[in-house]
Amino acid sequence: MTTTSGDRPTEAATPPSSDAPTDTAGAPKARPRTKATPAKATRAKAPAQSRAAPPKAAPPKAAAPPKAAPEEAAPEEPAAGSKATSPKTPTRSTAASPKAPSSKARAGSKAASPKAAARSKAASPKATSPKARAGSKAASPKAATSSKAAPSKATTSSKATSPEATTSAKATSPEATTSAKATSPEATTSTKATSPGAATRSQSSSPKAPTRSDATSPTTAPAPRTITPAKATTPPVATAVAEPTTATRPGGSPEAAAPGRPASKVDPRRALIGVLSWVVPTIVTALVVWFRAGEAPPWRDEFASWDVAVRTVPQIVALGHTIDAVMLPYYLFLHYWVGWFGDSVTALRMPSMLAMTATAAATALLARRLYGHRAALLAGLLVATLPVVSRYAQEARGYALAALFATLATLALVAALARPRWWRWAAYAGCVLLLGWSHPVGVLLLAGHVVAVAVLTTRHDRMRLLWWAGSAAAGCAGVLPLALLGAPQREAQLNWLPRATPDALAEVPTSIFISGLVGGALCALAVFALPRRGTPDSGERWSRLLWLCVLLPYALLFAADQLVAPMFVGRYLVFMVPLLCVLAGRALAGLRLPAALAVVLVLALVGLPAQNDLRKWHSGLDYRSVAGLLGAWSVPGDGVVYAHRQGWQFTDMAMRYYLRGAGPRDVLLQSDAVRNASLWPTECDVPADCLAGTRRLWVVSADDLATGRRAGTTDQLSEGVRDAVTARYRVAERWRFDGFTVALMLPRPRPARR
Numbered sequence: 090m091t092t093t094s095g096d097r098p099t100e101a102a103t104p105p106s107s108d109a110p111t112d113t114a115g116a117p118k119a120r121p122r123t124k125a126t127p128a129k130a131t132r133a134k135a136p137a138q139s140r141a142a143p144p145k146a147a148p149p150k151a152a153a154p155p156k157a158a159p160e161e162a163a164p165e166e167p168a169a170g171s172k173a174t175s176p177k178t179p180t181r182s183t184a185a186s187p188k189a190p191s192s193k194a195r196a197g198s199k200a201a202s203p204k205a206a207a208r209s210k211a212a213s214p215k216a217t218s219p220k221a222r223a224g225s226k227a228a229s230p231k232a233a234t235s236s237k238a239a240p241s242k243a244t245t246s247s248k249a250t251s252p253e254a255t256t257s258a259k260a261t262s263p264e265a266t267t268s269a270k271a272t273s274p275e276a277t278t279s280t281k282a283t284s285p286g287a288a289t290r291s292q293s294s295s296p297k298a299p300t301r302s303d304a305t306s307p308t309t310a311p312a313p314r315t316i317t318p319a320k321a322t323t324p325p326v327a328t329a330v331a332e333p334t335t336a337t338r339p340g341g342s343p344e345a346a347a348p349g350r351p352a353s354k355v356d357p358r359r360a361l362i363g364v365l366s367w368v369v370p371t372i373v374t375a376l377v378v379w380f381r382a383g384e385a386p387p388w389r390d391e392f393a394s395w396d397v398a399v400r401t402v403p404q405i406v407a408l409g410h411t412i413d414a415v416m417l418p419y420y421l422f423l424h425y426w427v428g429w430f431g432d433s434v435t436a437l438r439m440p441s442m443l444a445m446t447a448t449a450a451a452t453a454l455l456a457r458r459l460y461g462h463r464a465a466l467l468a469g470l471l472v473a474t475l476p477v478v479s480r481y482a483q484e485a486r487g488y489a490l491a492a493l494f495a496t497l498a499t500l501a502l503v504a505a506l507a508r509p510r511w512w513r514w515a516a517y518a519g520c521v522l523l524l525g526w527s528h529p530v531g532v533l534l535l536a537g538h539v540v541a542v543a544v545l546t547t548r549h550d551r552m553r554l555l556w557w558a559g560s561a562a563a564g565c566a567g568v569l570p571l572a573l574l575g576a577p578q579r580e581a582q583l584n585w586l587p588r589a590t591p592d593a594l595a596e597v598p599t600s601i602f603i604s605g606l607v608g609g610a611l612c613a614l615a616v617f618a619l620p621r622r623g624t625p626d627s628g629e630r631w632s633r634l635l636w637l638c639v640l641l642p643y644a645l646l647f648a649a650d651q652l653v654a655p656m657f658v659g660r661y662l663v664f665m666v667p668l669l670c671v672l673a674g675r676a677l678a679g680l681r682l683p684a685a686l687a688v689v690l691v692l693a694l695v696g697l698p699a700q701n702d703l704r705k706w707h708s709g710l711d712y713r714s715v716a717g718l719l720g721a722w723s724v725p726g727d728g729v730v731y732a733h734r735q736g737w738q739f740t741d742m743a744m745r746y747y748l749r750g751a752g753p754r755d756v757l758l759q760s761d762a763v764r765n766a767s768l769w770p771t772e773c774d775v776p777a778d779c780l781a782g783t784r785r786l787w788v789v790s791a792d793d794l795a796t797g798r799r800a801g802t803t804d805q806l807s808e809g810v811r812d813a814v815t816a817r818y819r820v821a822e823r824w825r826f827d828g829f830t831v832a833l834m835l836p837r838p839r840p841a842r843r
Contacts, residue, residue, distance in 0.1 A: 366462040367453035370469020374449035377473050378442050378482035381704045383435035388708035391485040392742040393768060395432055398423040400763055407766040412582055414575035418526035419487040432746075438482070441489035445482035448489070449473055451496040452667040458503055459631050460675045467685050468674025471611065472667060474693035476603040480703045481663055488663045490527035494520050495534050495664035499638065502538055502557070503631070506545050509553055514560040521564025529572060530661040533645050535561055537638030544634065579654050585737050585794060589650045589657035597643075600659025601666070604699040607692055614688075615639075615672035635672055639665045710738065710828035715789060716747030718824060718831060728756035728783035730814065732790035732805030735769055740791055740829075742768075753787050756780055757810065776813035786818050786834045800830045 387395070397405055397413070397420045405424060409417040423440070430436040449472040457465030472478055481488040498520035505513035524531040542557045575582075593600070602608025619636065620629035643662060650657035677685040719729065729752070731740045744752065757779050760771040773779040780786070790800035802820055803811050818834035825831075 362462050363457065366457055366465040367450050367469060369466060370453045370473060371446060371450040373470060374473040374478070375442075375446045377700075378445050378479050382438055382442060382483050383433065385483060385704050385707050386711070386713040387434060387437070387485065387743075387746070388710065388712075389737060389739045389743075391437065391707075392712070392739045392746055394420070394423055394485045395427075395437060395746055396739075396742045396762065396768065398427045398437075399432065400424070404763055404766070408768075409574065411765075411767045412578050413768070414578060415529045415571050416487065417571060419490070423485070437485040441484055441486070442482045444489040444493045445472075445478055448478075448493045448496055448667055451493060451500055452670050455496060455500045455503065455667075456671045456674045458500070459671070460678055463682060463685070464671075464674040464678035466674075467677045467689060468670045470686075470689045471670040471673055471692070474689060474696060475607060475611070475666065475670070476696045476699035476703060477601060477608075477663060477666055479700055480603050480707075481660065483703070484707065487527040488660055491524060491531040491664045492667055494524035494527055495531055496667040498524055498534065499538070499635075499668065502541065505556070505560075506542065506553060509556060514556045517557075518560040518563040521561055522567045524664070525565065525568030526571075528661065528664070529568060529575070530642075530646060530656075531664045532565060532568060533642035534638060534664065535565075536641040536645055537634070540637050540641070541631075541634040544630070579656075583655055586655040586658065588655045589647060593657060594647070597659070601662055603703065604696045607696040607699070610692055610695070611669055611673050614676045615669045617676035618672040632672060632675060635668050639668050706827075708828070710791065711826045712740070712743035712829075713747065714826045715740075715829050715831055716744055716752075718826075719744065719752045719787060719789075720748055722833070723753045723787065724785070726783070727753035727785045727787060728780070729753040729787040729789060730757055730806065730810065731755075732788065732800060732803075733793075734772060734807075736791070737794060738791040738828075739768070740789055741770065744789075753785075756783050756786070772810070776810045777816075780813055780817060784836060786814065788814065788832045788834060790830045790832075792828050802830060802832045 393413075397408060400408070402421065402424065405417065405420050408420075413420070423437070426440060427436070430439065449469045452472050453465040453469030456468035481492070498517060501513060501517040501520050505517055521532070521535065524534065538561070539557070542554055546553045596605075598608030598612065599605040602611065615636070618632045620632055642665060646661065647657055677688055680688070723729075729744075731744075734741070734757075741755065755770075757772040757776060758770055759773040759779075762768055762770045765771060788803060788806070790802065790805040792798065792800045793805070802823060803814060806814065814834065817836060819837050821833045821835045823830065823832040
């Protein structure tokens with residue numbers, strides 16, 4: 090029965106259960122904290138707790154703890170029974186372990202949740218009696234407020250930053266998880282863990298909202314207690330401490346990682362080596378190819394590039410319909426380049442020098458992707474040491490650009506096959522397009538690429554082959570119009586070239602690499618890059634495929650020379666040189682780095698004489714000396730006649746480049762090359778009429794390119810011009826230069842009258 094004492098409802102204390110262990114003080118003895126099961130739970134009636142609340146106890150308005158109070162989180166009726174103190178409830182003052190909280194203490198941190206309340210209801214049937222519900226509804230407001238207003242240290246300590254409390258609050262161990270779900274009164278009314286030295290503050294609660302205060306002995310008379318108001322201090326804020334992350338070693342054992350540490354960290358030393366593996370070759374190549382770049386005079390192909398580049402865009406396009414249609418993209422590019430940087434020898438060659446410098450970087454990047462940092466460094470340095478690289482880096486033609494875009498196309502193909510992305514295939518298509526615009530023969534590289542794609546594409550991944558076909562077709566689509574436009578010009582453009590013989594195959598090291606010894610050594614090193622049987626390295630397959638990318642264009646060009654038209658020229662295959670350097674770098678990477686660098690240095694020393702020679706002359710025609718003679722010795726009114734006017738020597742172009750409108754007048758010129766939309770001018774039909782009025786005549790005769798026959802004074806002139814010249818003039822003085830014979834002719838004396 091519920092009796093009334095004053096204004097506080099009280100309940101009669103229920104005698105303790107006979108099986109509840111007690112200590113000498115008469116209070117219930119703390120039962121060992123073992124895992125309780127519902128079968129062993131004592132369904133004893135919860136004793137009534139008589140708590141005396143002071144009449145004038147004003148609870149402090151302290152900030153609520155971070156977690157919601159259990160009394161508010163369990164609005165259900167059975168909550169009263171969940172907090173009823175059973176005789177087996179351990180005394181809270183002795184529940185806290187100074188070292189580490191037990192599993193039951195951890196479970197107590199969650200005992201106030203609705204689930205725990207519901208389970209506690211099932212364990213104590215009498216806790217849900219009407220009397221208990223009535224008593225819980227008649228709770229004093231002050232007691233309820235006091236139970237919410239004064240957060241105890243035990244409550245705060247459950248959120249302490251120590252790993253023990255944090256682990257206990259989260260119930261990370263299986264024991265705590267099981268204890269939190271226990272349905273016995275012991276599990277549901279367990280206390281919160283407190284840190285050492287933390288005092289447990291007593292709290293007053295009504296039967297509706299029981300507080301976590303010290304358990305009252307059932308045998309002791311319920312004496313009234315005075316609730317001490319909480320100190321007017323801000324309750325300690327619970328600090329969230331990140332749990333140490335758990336990493337797993339390769340062996341499978343967990344390993345605690347330091348908080349805030351990244352999972353993986355890039356090795357800065359290795360990253361620096363990766364950058365230096367292509368930066369160092371790039372710098373070395375730039376120093377080599379820019380050394381004395383403008384010292385060697387231009388040769389006939391460079392004069393042709395200059396002559397076309399200084400024309401207007403409509404004139405360049407008109408030229409493409411007559412000759413050099415496949416070179417139109419390069420001519421248009423050089424036209425704008427000359428407009429920006431001028432037409433000096435160095436300015437004309439600057440695009441090629443930049444392209445070869447970038448080729449060294451692309452070669453190193455390709456080797457690094459396939460074989461590693463050491464192979465990248467060695468392959469890039471090999472590019473810098475080759476005389477062929479310096480030769481075509483210092484030439485105003487598209488061979489260096491073809492080498493660059495061939496290497497970039499191969500690099501883009503390797504990247505696209507490894508990780509197919511649409512933008513990688515788009516980059517590959519762009520490189521193929523620029524390769525064909527730089528030089529049409531470079532498109533033969535696709536023969537090696539298609540084999541590589543077919544070999545590396547599995548049966549279940551045919552989309553790579555389709556992606557390659559689409560990208561290659563898109564790149565070739567931009568080259569096809571130029572090829573169709575230049576096909577009728579093949580006979581006129583390559584009429585100076587004889588068909589290749591089998592001996593030309595043996596002369597590849599000399600025809601391509603300038604230095605036969607250096608070229609032979611490079612090819613031998615590339616052969617050593619071929620894998621042996623049983624080599625597990627996946628990159629070794631690319632060694633065979635790169636060799637196919639070198640051999641197939643060479644074989645196809647030779648076949649076209651034999652079957653279609655003469656076109657087998659060594660410089661047309663310069664784009665294969667970087668791929669051979671990649672293979673040679675792979676072979677040298679098997680050596681120790683000092684030994685490999687020594688091999689590269691030896692190759693550089695062997696090619697040093699060739700490097701010196703190509704910086705003096707690019708051909709056997711000394712245009713500069715001839716122009717110097719005409720500029721120094723000619724006088725106003727002098728005329729000049731060029732031998733082999735319709736040949737490929739381009740002597741008149743060279744004189745226009747050096748003399749810039751000064752010097753003797755071209756007396757036989759009827760229509761210049763710009764008006765003819767061609768590379769050659771038209772001479773007058775009647776040479777005798779054009780020579781009239783010229784007192785001094787200069788005759789510049791070039792050696793025959795096909796036969797190599799040395800030019801005489803007038804034997805290289807056409808028959809009509811030679812007759813007109815010899816009839817009017819006699820040789821006054823003659824000079825001989827490399828590739829040229831220059832003569833100054835004066836009028837013959839008239840016969841004396843008798």
